[in-house]
Amino acid sequence: MRFPRWLAAGCFALSLAPPVAAVKLLQSHALVPCSNDGIISVNHFGIVFTPGNMSATVSFDGQATYAGNIRIDLELYVYGYKATTKSFDPCVLKVDALCPLQKDTALKIANVPLDLSNVDLSIIPGIAYSVPDLDAVVRLEIMDADTGGKVTCVQASVNNGVTVDQTGVAWAMAILIGLGLLATVVVSILGHVNIATHVAFRTLLFLGFMQTQAIWGMTAVNQRPLVQSWTQLWQWTMGLVGVPFLQTICTWFVRSTGGTPSQILTHTDEYSVIMQKRSYIPGSLIARATDMTENGGEVEVRGIERVGFRINIEPTNIFMTSYLFFYFVTVAFLLVILFLKLVVPRLAKKSSSAKLEQVMVASSDWKDFMRGSLYRLASIGYPQMCALGLWELIHRDSAAEIVLAICMWLTMTVILCWAIFKVFQRARLSRTLRQDPAYTLYSDPVCLTRWGFLYVNYKAQAYYFMVPLFLYTLAKGLVIAFAQSSPLAQSIVLLIIETLFLVATCVIRPYMNRTANVFAIIAAVLNFLSAIFFLFFTNVFTTPELVGGVMEVLFFFLNALFMLALLVFFLIGFYYVVTLKEPAEQYTSLTDNRSSTVLVENRRITELQPLEKNLEVEDGHMASRGNVWEPISTRSPSEDDLSEAPHRPFDHAIQPTLPSIPTSDSDSLRSRRYDIPRQEERLV
Template sequence: MLARLALLSLSLPFLLVAAGSGSLFTSSVTYCQPPTELLVQQFDVSYFQVNNSISFDIVAQSVGSNISVSASILFNVYGITPVNVTIDLCSLLGGALCPLPQYTFNGSQSLALPAALGVSNRVPAIAFRIPDLEAFAQLTLVDVHTGEVQACVQATLSNGWSTRQIGVEWATGAVALFTLLVAAWQSTKPHAILPYRLLDLLHFYQTIAASALLSLNYPLLYRAFAANFAWAMGLIASPNNSRLQHAIDTMRALTGGHLANSSSASAVGLIDRKISPWNTNIVTASSPLTQSLLADPSASATNSTPTNLLLAFGALQQLSSVDEVQTVTDDSSNVLQAGIPIYVNSIHIATANAFMTIFIVGLVVVAIALGIAGLFYGSLYAMDRFGWGKEHTRSELKSSYPAYIRAWALRLGLIGLFPIMIFVFNQWSLKDSWLSTLLSVLALLAILAVVLYPVYRTLRLARRESPDALEFNLEHLATHGPLYAQYRTQRYYYFLPLLVAAFVKAVAIAAGQGHGMAQVVVLLVVELALVAAHILLKPYHSRGGDVFSTYLAIVRLVCTGCMIAFVESIGVGAIARVAVGAVIAVIFSIAVIVLIINIFLHAGVNRLWRRNNQDARAPSRQGSADASTLEKGITPHRFSATADNTSATRYSTSASILSHTDRDTNK
C-alpha cells in the first residue's frame, strides 16, 4: 500500500505538465539519500493526458518498523518548482499507513486522478511535444515525530520526444558512405573535389559531436542532438549488455582499472544535480506546505482500467526495469560531471572505456581498409597473371596503385586524428588501466606518423625547390596531395593552421575538463583565427571554394560563441539555455544540409539537368572546349592509337597542373 501511495503521490507532478494529448513516463530513478526505510527495485510510471490517468509498474519494499511519515512531493521543470507539497499519510485510508506496513509490493496498477486537481488548466500543452523535457519529481518521506528524512526518491520524466534519432544517425552515415564511394572513384585525379568534401563532411560531424564534450551546462536537448554524430568520433553507441563494453570492462579490471564500468541503465539519473536536466541542488525535503489533495481515497484511486488507457499504455515504449537504483547525493562518487563523462555515458560507454571504444573501432576500420586494398591488389595480380584487359591499362593501374593507397592512408589519418587526440589525452588524465594507457600512446604515435611524415615531406620539397614543385612532382602530388592539392600553389601551407587548430582544440577539450569557461574561450579564439585566415589568405583555387569553406568556419565560430550561455558560472536560466541550444542545433543542421547539397553537386548530380541543354548545343561543344583550352594557355594535342598511354596520362596531368598554376598567377 505504501508503494501504491508513493506512486500516486509521485503522479501529482505529472499533472502539471499535462495539457494536451500525450504521455509522460519515468526515464530514470535514483535515491537522493541513502535508503533506510523504502527500497525501490523497479519504478516505471506513465501518465496519459487523454483521460487523466496513470499506469505504473513497481517493485518496492518498506523495511522500517514503527515508522510514521508524511510524504513531501516536489516537482521541478526547467528549474521552476510549481509543486512542493506535503501530504499527511496518517489521514489516508483510515490510518492504515501509520506506522508503515512492512512488506514487498510487486505489481502494476492504473489509477484515475481526481478532477479537483485541475490539470488541464494549469500547464501548457508544449510539455508533451518539446523534445528532451527537463523535469523531475521527488518523493521524500519525513518522520512525523523527529523530522528526519526516512526515504528520498527522484525520478526524471520524459515525453518520448528527443532530438536524438536513430534515423538521423543512419542518414548521416549513409551520406558519408556515399561520399566515400564516389570520392574513392574520383580520387584518381589529384584535384578532384569530392575527396576533400569527404574530409570536410566528417570533420564537421566531429565538430558537432566535440561541441558537446566541454564542461558546460548543456540543455538536454543539445546533448541529445550532438549524440547523433558520436559515430563520427568512433563512439559507436552500445546497446544494452554490449559484449564490446563488457570485454573492455574485463580488460580494464585485469590491468589495474578502478573506475566505473559501462552500464545499460540511463545515465541521466547520475548527472550532476546542478545541471540539466535537474537544474537545481539536491533537495532532501520539501517546504512545510500542507495540502489535502488526496484526503478523499475514493477520488484518488480506482480499480477500473479504461480501454483507451490500455491501448495507449501498450503502445508506449517503456523503459527496461532498473537493475539497481543508485544513490546520488552531493558527496556521491558516481555523479557524472559535465563534459566527456556525461556524453559518453549517455550512449552507454563508460568514461574509462571511451578511448578503448575508439581504438577498437579504429582497428576495425583499418582492417576493412587493408582488406579492400588487398582485394584490389589481388585483382591487379590476377589481371596481370591471366592477361585480362589491355596491357597499357594493367600497367597504368599497377604503377599508380601504391600512390593511391598511400593517399587514402593519409586521408584516414586526417579523419581519425582529431578524435584520437581528444580521447588519448583524456585517457592520460584518468590514470586508469595501464594497458589502455599504453595502447593510447601507441595509437597516438601511429596516427602522428601517418599524418606528420607527409607534412614533413611536403614542407621539405617546397622549401628545397619551390611551391610549384608540389604540383609538378606528379608522384608527390598523387601520394601527399590530400594535404595541399585543394589550395592555391602560393597557399600550399594552409593545412598547417588546420592541424594546429585541431591539436589546440583537442588539448582544450581533454585537459580542460572541469573548466568550461576556459574551454569556450580557447575554442572561440581558435575559430576566430581560422575565420580570419580564410578571409585574409583566400587559400582555395576558386572563389566558390573560399566562400564555402569560410561559411563553415563562420558557422563553427558562431556556434562556439553561443555556447558561452552554457557556462555554469554565468547562471543562464534553463529555458533560455534550451532556446540557445535549439538555435545552435538548427545552425549546425542547416550547415550539414548545405554540405550534403554541395557533395551531391560535385558527385555529378547537376549533370542530370544540364544534359538536355548540352545536347542542344552539341555542334558547338568541341569548339567551346578548344577555345577554353586555348584560353588556359594549353595547346590541344591528339594522340594516335599507338601512342604510349602513360605519356598521354602524364601530359594530361601536366596540363591540369599548368591550368591551376596559371589560374593562381592570375589571382
C-alpha cells in the same frame, strides 16, 4: 538533367523527424537534491506517467532524516520557463511511505501505481509528448503540512522518450561517408582529376563538421537534453559505437591487462545515473552525487563518460572502443582498395575501351596508393585520437591501454608533422626554381600522391593553411581531454580557439573556390556561436534559465540547417560521380597557377612550358608580363613538344586523395621513377 536537391533535403528532414510514439508518456529516472541540507538521500528513483490511462508508476529507494506530515509543491520548468505550480498531498494520493514521512527509515517504493484520475493534468500541453528531447524539470518543494515551513527540495529531469538521436540516421550518414571515400578512390583511378578533388573536399567537409559536433558533446559542460541528443547522433565519427560483442572484447582486455572494468550499466536498477545537474533557481545549491556502493547510490557522468553511457559503453571501455573501431575501418577500407587493385586491371584488359586501359597504373603505383590510404585514414582519425587517446592518460583504465594511447597519438602526430614538413620543403624548392609554390606541389605526381591530402583543397598560395588546421585540431583535442574536471575553463579556452580559427579562415579564405570558402566560413561561425552557447551553459553569467533554453533550441536548429546544406552539397558531388560530369572550373590560372601545373594527357599545359624548360620564348607560344606567363597563341602542341614532355609513371592524371607512407628511400625511388631536374634533387 539536374540533380533534385529538394529530394535530398526532404529525405534528410524526414530522417531527423521524431518517430510517432505508440504510447504517450513522460518519464524520469534521476531525482537529485536541490538544496544542501541532506534531509533526503536517493539510491534509486524512477517514474513513468502515461496520460492514456491517467496513471503513473513510481519506484523509489532512499532515506529521510525528517519526520512529520508533509505537502509537496510541484513546479514545472520547460526550457527554463516556469510553466506551472501545483500542490499535492501524499495521503490523498495514497502513498503510504510518505504519509507521514518517517525519520531514519528506509523509503522503498517498488513500482507502485498511482491513480491520477482525480488530478487536473490539463497544464501539460499535448506537444509535450511529441517534441523531441523535451527539456523539462520538475522541482518538488517538500513542505511541513502543519507549520507550512520548507523542509527540503528535490528535482527531476523529465523526458518523453522521443529524441533526435536516431540510430537509423547515424547509420545512413556513416554509409554515405563511406561511399564518398570509396567514390573518391574509384574516380581517381579512372583519371577524373577535377571530380575526385571536389568529391574528396565535400566528403571531408561533411565528415569534419560531424566530428566537430561530436566533440561539442564531449565537453564537461552540463548540457541541455536537445544539445546532448544532437551531439550524440554524431559520436560514431569518433569511433564510439555500442556494439555488444565489441564491449565484451574491451571488458576482457581491461581485466586481462590489470584494470578494473566499471559496472555502471549492469547496476542501473540499483542506483540512479545522473547525466546532468543544474538548478533552475539562481543561488540554489545542488549536492554532488555519491559514489556507487553496495546499497546503491547516485553516480554522475559527464563529458566523455556521459557520451559513453548514452551509447551503452562502460567508462573503462570508451578508449578501446574507439581504438578498435578505427582499426576496423582502416582494414575494411584497405581491403576494398586491394579488391580494386585485383579487379580493375583485369576488367581494363577485357574492356574494349583504350582509355580505360590507359589510365590503369602499374602494380608499384598501386602499392604506393595502398600505403597512402593508411595515412589519409590516419588524418581522418586524428581528432578522435587527440580527444580520447589523451583522455586515456587521465582516465587510466589499464597500463596496456595507456601505452596504446600514447603510441597511437605519437605515431599519428609524427606522421602528420612529417607530411607537413615535406610539403613546405617542396614548396620552398618550387619557389626557388619557379617563383611559385604551385609548380612542384601540383605537377609532381609523387608529391601529390603522398602529401596532397594536406593541401589539395586549398589555393596554391594558401597551401600553408594546413598548419593552422592541424594546430586547431590538436588544441581542441588537448582541451577536451585534459579539462574534463573544469567545465568553465574548458569553455573559455574553446571559445578562444574558435575565435582565432574563425579570424584565420575569414582573413585568409584559403579554399580552392568561393563556394568552398563560404561553407568553411559558415562552419567556423557556427562553431564560434556554439562556443558562446556552451559558455552560457556553464551558468557563469547567472542568466535566467530561459536564456539557456533559447540557446539550446538555436544551437540545434542552426547546426541542423547547416548539416542539411552540407548534405545537399555532398550529394551533388555524387551526381558528378554518377554522370562523370566535370564541375565548373573555378580556378584562376594566372593568379593561382594550380590547375596549370597538373599533368594532362601525357603533356604539360603549354602555359608553363617555358617555366619547365627555363628557356626564353622563341616560338611565340608564350609572352612574359612580369613574373606571369600568359598564352598568346592557341596553337596545339607539336609532336616535338610532346616528345620533350617529362616522363611520368601514370598514363593519365590520378587525383592523389590517399597519400602514401613516406619511407627512407622515398627520394631515391622518386629520382629513379620520375624525371626531375638534377638541380631540384640537390636542393632537396
